[in-house]
Amino acid sequence: MKKFVNDPKDYVAEMLEGLALANPDTLTYVPEYNLIMRADTPQENKVSLVQGSGSGHEPAHVMSVGKGMLDAACPGDVFAAPPADFVYETVKLVASPKGVLLLVNNYTGDRMAFEMAEELSEADGVTVRTLFIDDDVAVQDSTYTVGRRGVAGNFFVMKAVGAAAERGADLDEVYRIGEKVNSVTRTMGMALTACTPPAKGSPLFDLPDDSVEMGVGIHGEPGRKREKLRSADAMVRELVSAVVDDLPFSSGDRVALMVNGLGGTPIGELYLVYGLAHKQLAERGIEVGRSYVGEYCTSLDMAGASVTLVRLDDEIHDLLTDPAEIPIRVF
Amino acid sequence: MKKFVNDPKDYVAEMLEGLALANPDTLTYVPEYNLIMRADTPQENKVSLVQGSGSGHEPAHVMSVGKGMLDAACPGDVFAAPPADFVYETVKLVASPKGVLLLVNNYTGDRMAFEMAEELSEADGVTVRTLFIDDDVAVQDSTYTVGRRGVAGNFFVMKAVGAAAERGADLDEVYRIGEKVNSVTRTMGMALTACTPPAKGSPLFDLPDDSVEMGVGIHGEPGRKREKLRSADAMVRELVSAVVDDLPFSSGDRVALMVNGLGGTPIGELYLVYGLAHKQLAERGIEVGRSYVGEYCTSLDMAGASVTLVRLDDEIHDLLTDPAEIPIRVF
Amino acid sequence: MDNERAFGDLDAVAGDGDFGYSLARGFEIVLSDWDALASDSPAEFLKKVALVISKRVGGTSGPLWGTAFLRAAGAVKDRQELNAADAVAMLRAAAEGIKARGKSDLGDKTLLDALIPMTDALEQRLEQRPAAAEPAVGEPAAGEPAPGGAELAALAATTARAAADATAPMRARRGRQSYTGERSIGSPDPGAVAIAVMAERVAAEWDVRE
Amino acid sequence: MDNERAFGDLDAVAGDGDFGYSLARGFEIVLSDWDALASDSPAEFLKKVALVISKRVGGTSGPLWGTAFLRAAGAVKDRQELNAADAVAMLRAAAEGIKARGKSDLGDKTLLDALIPMTDALEQRLEQRPAAAEPAVGEPAAGEPAPGGAELAALAATTARAAADATAPMRARRGRQSYTGERSIGSPDPGAVAIAVMAERVAAEWDVRE
Numbered sequence A, B: 001m002k003k004f005v006n007d008p009k010d011y012v013a014e015m016l017e018g019l020a021l022a023n024p025d026t027l028t029y030v031p032e033y034n035l036i037m038r039a040d041t042p043q044e045n046k047v048s049l050v051q052g053s054g055s056g057h058e059p060a061h062v063m064s065v066g067k068g069m070l071d072a073a074c075p076g077d078v079f080a081a082p083p084a085d086f087v088y089e090t091v092k093l094v095a096s097p098k099g100v101l102l103l104v105n106n107y108t109g110d111r112m113a114f115e116m117a118e119e120l121s122e123a124d125g126v127t128v129r130t131l132f133i134d135d136d137v138a139v140q141d142s143t144y145t146v147g148r149r150g151v152a153g154n155f156f157v158m159k160a161v162g163a164a165a166e167r168g169a170d171l172d173e174v175y176r177i178g179e180k181v182n183s184v185t186r187t188m189g190m191a192l193t194a195c196t197p198p199a200k201g202s203p204l205f206d207l208p209d210d211s212v213e214m215g216v217g218i219h220g221e222p223g224r225k226r227e228k229l230r231s232a233d234a235m236v237r238e239l240v241s242a243v244v245d246d247l248p249f250s251s252g253d254r255v256a257l258m259v260n261g262l263g264g265t266p267i268g269e270l271y272l273v274y275g276l277a278h279k280q281l282a283e284r285g286i287e288v289g290r291s292y293v294g295e296y297c298t299s300l301d302m303a304g305a306s307v308t309l310v311r312l313d314d315e316i317h318d319l320l321t322d323p324a325e326i327p328i329r330v331f
Numbered sequence C, D: 001m002d003n004e005r006a007f008g009d010l011d012a013v014a015g016d017g018d019f020g021y022s023l024a025r026g027f028e029i030v031l032s033d034w035d036a037l038a039s040d041s042p043a044e045f046l047k048k049v050a051l052v053i054s055k056r057v058g059g060t061s062g063p064l065w066g067t068a069f070l071r072a073a074g075a076v077k078d079r080q081e082l083n084a085a086d087a088v089a090m091l092r093a094a095a096e097g098i099k100a101r102g103k104s105d106l107g108d109k110t111l112l113d114a115l116i117p118m119t120d121a122l123e124q125r126l127e128q129r130p131a132a133a134e135p136a137v138g139e140p141a142a143g144e145p146a147p148g149g150a151e152l153a154a155l156a157a158t159t160a161r162a163a164a165d166a167t168a169p170m171r172a173r174r175g176r177q178s179y180t181g182e183r184s185i186g187s188p189d190p191g192a193v194a195i196a197v198m199a200e201r202v203a204a205e206w207d208v209r210e
C-alpha cells in the first residue's frame, strides 16, 4: 500500500483535523463524534442539513459542509456507516427551530444508524426528517437488495436542499425538493482499478489488467458485470445508455451532466469522458444545461468514473445555480 | 494501461474538446492551435495572460483560463512544450493594446518555444513580456541544469497576475507582481508511484513497492533521492523542511500553504497531509494565512503530493483573495 | 467470563475488510473498557456492551450487534446466574432483534443463517431432557443426563459451522453481497462464518476450562 | 532523396517516450506532407521541412530540430546540386544552430556530442584529399582518390555511433536528464543515439543504392 498515512486507525481523524485546520473560520471539528460542522450552525431561520455515510468518498460529504450546502457531516470509518450515537449527537449540535433534515445514502448500515438517530432525536423534541438518496442504476434487482444505492448524484440533492434551506424554506418544502431532485437523478459508474482501504492495506478486490467493473459501487461492491477494457467511447456509451434508459431521459430533456472521478483518474481523462458523454447525449436530442466535471464522490484511490444525469426544470436549475461556500474550492 | 482514452494521439484534443463543451459560454477551443481561450478575450483595457507547457498537468493550465486568471492556454502534447508557432498564434488571438504576458514554467522546451514566439510577436508590433516560473526546490545544482523547474507554485503566479491584470494594471506592473510572487514561492514534491503517459502505455519509470521518489519532477524526472516509504508524518516533514530551508521561511512569516495532489492521490490523503504540514509549520512559528488543498498541477495519474509555500504580504494576500471564474469549480 | 480470546479470534475473520473492520474495532473498545463494564448481573453487563457497541461501532455491524446484545440482555433481565436455557433465550432474542433491525430473515444469506440453526439445535437438545426425564416404564428413571456446558458448546459449534458452510450456494438478499446478484452464490456469508468462529472459540475455551 | 526509411528507423528510437514522442510525430508530419515539400532546390526543401517542424513539433525537439534544418538550408542556399563539402557545411551550420538555440555545447551530453564529432570526421576526411592532391615528388600524382559517398556515409555512421556510446559516462548539463545529476551518468544520451541511428540508416541506404 502506497499512501500518505500514519496509523491507519487515525486516517479519518487526521483527515478531518486537516480539513478543519485548512478552514479555521468556517468549520468546526468535533473529534468525540468524528464530525465536521459549520462554525455558524445552527441558525434560527434555517433548516439544518446533515449528511453521514462512510469515509473514503471525499469530497463527499465532509468537504460539502458550508454556507449553501450542509450544516454538518458525521462520517463513519472508511466505507462504514457512522455509529447511530454520533449521528444523534450531531443532530443535537445543529438542531434548529426550523428542524433538521438528514440526508442518507441508501445502504443498510447508514439507514439503520440514521433511523435510530431520528428516533432518539425526536424523543428529545427535535423535528427531524430523513431523506434517502438512491441514484445508482447499476442495482437493478431490488427484490434481492435494500434497493438502489446512493452515489455521486447525492451532490445534486445536497446542493438543491442547501439552496432551499438557505432561502428560508421550511422543513417540508426542503424535503419536497430533495425528494424531487433524487427522483430525477440517475448515476452509473465503472472501475478501472480496485481501491485500497488504509486499514486493509491491499486492494479490496481483484480486477485483472484487461478488465473493468461496470456498475461498480463506491465501496468496491461488484457491479452489473465485468468486461474487457475498451475504448473510452465504447465504455462511456455503456454508462450513458444505462443512465438514460433508466429514468428514462428522452429527446427534448434538459439535463445537468456530471462526470465524477472515483479518485485515481486524473481530471484530464474526466474531461475527455465529459466530451464523449456530452456528444452522445446530443445524438439522442438531450441538451446539457449545466455541466460538472471533477471529483464529487470517490472511492478512495479507485481509478474509474461515473456519469450522472439530472432532469432539469426551472426550479432545480435555479437552486443548483445559487452560490455556496464549501472547502472544495480553488481559492 | 487502464485509462479512458480512444486513440492516444487524440488524448489532448479530446480533453480540450470536453473542456470547451463543459464551458460553452466562457471558453473557446481552437483546434488548429490546440488552444483554449476566454470567449471575451482580448479586452481593450486588460493585459492578456497566456500560459503554455505540456499537457498532463491538468487543471494546469487549460482549466485556469477564465476571468481573473488566464486569457488563454496553449498546451503541447503530454509532457511536451507546445510548438513555438502555436504560442505565436495564441498571442495573435489574445493580443491587447495593453500587451501580453507570457507565463512559462522553466523547462528547456518551453523556454525555447516562448522565446521564439515572443520574437515573432514583437516583429508584428505586439508588446510581449515573458516571465519564467521556477519554484521547485528539488533541483539544487543549477550549474548543471537550466535551473529550477516550474511546478505547482505556478498557480500563485497565475492567480496574482490574473487579479492585477483584471484590476487594470499595466504590463510592467503585472510583470513586477508575477516576478515578486515567483520570488517568494517554493515547492517540493514526491512520488509514491510513476505516471503512465497515454502514448507510452506503461509507467514512465520504475518505483518499487516500498520506495518513493523525493523531489520528483512533474514529468516524472527523478528528484533528489529515492528512499523507503515511511509514515506520512516523516515524509511530509522532509517536504516541509526542504521548502522552508530553501527561501528560507522563518518564524513570524505568514504564508499561503498549498498541498497539491499529483493526480492519483485522493483528496482525503491530501487533507491529512495538509494537517501535518500545517502543524509542522506552527512548530516553526510560521503562520498559515491562506490554505489550498487539492489538485493544481498534476502529473497524469501519479500518486504523490507537493507542498508549496508563498510568503505573504498584504499585496500578495489581496491579489490571491480577488475573485476568479475558471472551469475548476464545483458548481 | 473470559471471551477475550474468542473476540480476538473473531477479529481475524472480521479484519478481512469485508465483514467489517468496524466490528473488530468495536470489540476492541469493549475489551479496553472491560473494567468499566463490570456489573452486578449478566443483563446489566450485556446492556453495557450493547450501549458501547451502539455508541461507538458504525457500519452495518454496529446497529445489528448492538441490537442483538440489547435484546439478549432483555431476555435474562431478572437472572443472576445463567443456565443453558437462559443462553438459548438470549440467542433467540438476539436473532429476533437482528431480524427486526435488519429487516431480514432466515434464507437471506446473513449471520441469521448460522445463528438461528445454532439456537434451534441447542433448544432441541435441551428439550430432549425434560421429555426423557418423565419416568417411563422400564426405562431408567432419570432419562438422559442433563447435557453439560461442554457438550452444548460443542453442539453449537458444529451446528453453526455446518450452517455457515451451507450459506455458500445461497443468493444474498441483504448486506453488501446482495448487490452482486448471482455472483454472491458460491462463497459463504462472512457474518455466518463469524458466528461459527465465535461458537468454535467458545467450545474450545470450555474444553480447556473443564 | 529517399530518407523515408531513415526517418522510420529514427521513429523506433524516438518513440521510447523519453527522447520525445513529439519528434517522431514531427517526422510523421513531414512524411505525410512529402509532396507539398517538393522544391526547386535543396535549400528550399530544407527550409520547408524546418518550417513544418517549427510549426507543428513541440517539446524540446521542435525548436532544436527546426533551427537545425533552417541553418542547414542557409548553408547551401545558392546550390542546386549538393556535394560532400556542402553536406559538411550543412551539418556544421545545424550544430551551430542547435548550440545557439539550446544554449549548449560539446560536453553537455546532448545530441551535439554525436553531431559535432561526426561532422569533424567528415571534414577531416575531405581535407585530406586536396592536401594529398598537391603533387609530391615520388608520389602518385593524383594523391588519394576523392572519397565516395558510401565511404563518407560509413565514416559518419561509425563516428557517430562511437561518439554516442561515449556519452554514457558523461554527466548531463542540458535536457531532462540534467535534473538527475549524478544519476545521469551511465547511459548514453538518447539524442546522441538518435543521431547515430540516423547516420547508420543513411549509410545502409547508400550501400543499397550503389
Ligand SMILES: Nc1ncnc2c1ncn2[C@@H]1O[C@H](COP(=O)(O)OP(=O)(O)O)[C@@H](O)[C@H]1O
Binding pocket: A079, A080, A081, A108, A109, C018, C019, C020, C021, C059, C060, C061, C064, C098, C099, C101, C102, C103, C104, C109, C110, C111, C112, C174, C175, C176, C177, C189, C190, C191, C192
Ligand atoms: N440486513 C441484515 N440483516 C442481518 N444481517 C445482515 C444484514 N446486512 C448484513 N448482515 C450481516 O452482516 C455481515 C456484514 O454485512 P455487510 O453489508 O458486508 O456490512 P459492512 O458494512 O460491515 O461491510 C453480512 O455478512 C451479514 O451476515
Ligand SMILES: Nc1ncnc2c1ncn2[C@@H]1O[C@H](COP(=O)(O)OP(=O)(O)O)[C@@H](O)[C@H]1O
Binding pocket: B079, B080, B081, B108, B109, D018, D019, D020, D021, D059, D060, D061, D064, D098, D099, D101, D102, D103, D104, D109, D110, D111, D112, D174, D175, D176, D177, D189, D190, D191, D192
Ligand atoms: N539545450 C539543449 N541543447 C542541445 N540538445 C539538447 C538540449 N536539450 C535537450 N537536448 C537533446 O534533446 C534530447 C531530448 O531532450 P529532452 O530534454 O529529453 O526532451 P523532451 O522534452 O523531448 O523529453 C536530449 O537527449 C538531448 O540530446
Ligand SMILES: [Mg+2]
Binding pocket: A053, A054, A079, A080, A081, A107, A219
Ligand atoms: Mg458506506
Ligand SMILES: [Mg+2]
Binding pocket: A263, A264, A265, A266, A267, B261, B263, B264, B265, B266, B295
Ligand atoms: Mg485524482
Ligand SMILES: [Mg+2]
Binding pocket: C017, C018, C019, C020, C176, C177
Ligand atoms: Mg461487507
Ligand SMILES: [Mg+2]
Binding pocket: D017, D018, D019, D020, D176
Ligand atoms: Mg526527454
